[in-house]
Amino acid sequence: MILLLVVAPNFFAFKWRKNAIGIVIDLIIGCYLLQEHIRASGGFRNSFTQRHGISNTIGILFLLAYPVWALVVHFA
Template structure:
């Protein structure tokens, strides 16, 4: 009976305020734990985030939201920022089999090869074929970070120019997801520079 009386005494606006305060506290706690994880040098999450953003931009470009972005640049970006577990997976036997099947299909049945698969297959071919010197040294070096930032900057400038300005880049129907996706490309490289070199 006391419980029902307490429910009746709480005003709806006060209940909403309490819920929003609880959401804010939970968000703050998640942010603190994420910052602690990232500041400890575990920026694997940021690499995953940047890779997912790049894959998102490739997928969006292949759908009805066709953009004028040079999405071919996302292949070396993903190659440079792919999390080590995925890089090792595709560099192994799985990537070799995918590459072999792709080359066979492209040679003998070129009309059956879907155009949408060009960039993902190019990425897997690049992962498989790249020499160990490049795969081990460039991916985890300042040069790789600078190339990733240059790709992100170029795509951002190209997106803003194609939209007709910074405000229009956020106002167009497909502008917001593309702009956010491009901005997420900066997360991992900037944090790696901040963590290792500053």
Template sequence: MILILVVAPDFFANKLRYIWVGVVIDLVIGGYLLQEHIRASGGFKNSFTQKHGISNTLGILLLLVYPVWALIIH
């Protein structure tokens, strides 16, 4: 188990970073985080009105900007 925990992040960081599979994985993770944040806030409108809502929502949206940009360029 320790070997998997040590080797897996290195594999994802170095091997999948610049190919489309890694970009798709990033999009899936970012979309999931955004969906969970909006669900926990009680809706899209509420995700901006709660304490730290704007910064959290914008931060998660920025997580989606890089993968979309990378897919357009490649």
């Protein structure tokens, strides 16, 4: 079980790196993190008004910038 948990993520990372499937997976993970952050903050407006809300929201939006840009470059 430990071998599967250690080797499988590495296998998938090398297999899907710089591939459309890997980029889409990154985009899905980023959208999920943004959605959970907004939900935990109590809404989109509250995600910017709480203590670390601005930095967290901007950081998650930057996490979404790479997959979107990579998809544009990949399909252009």
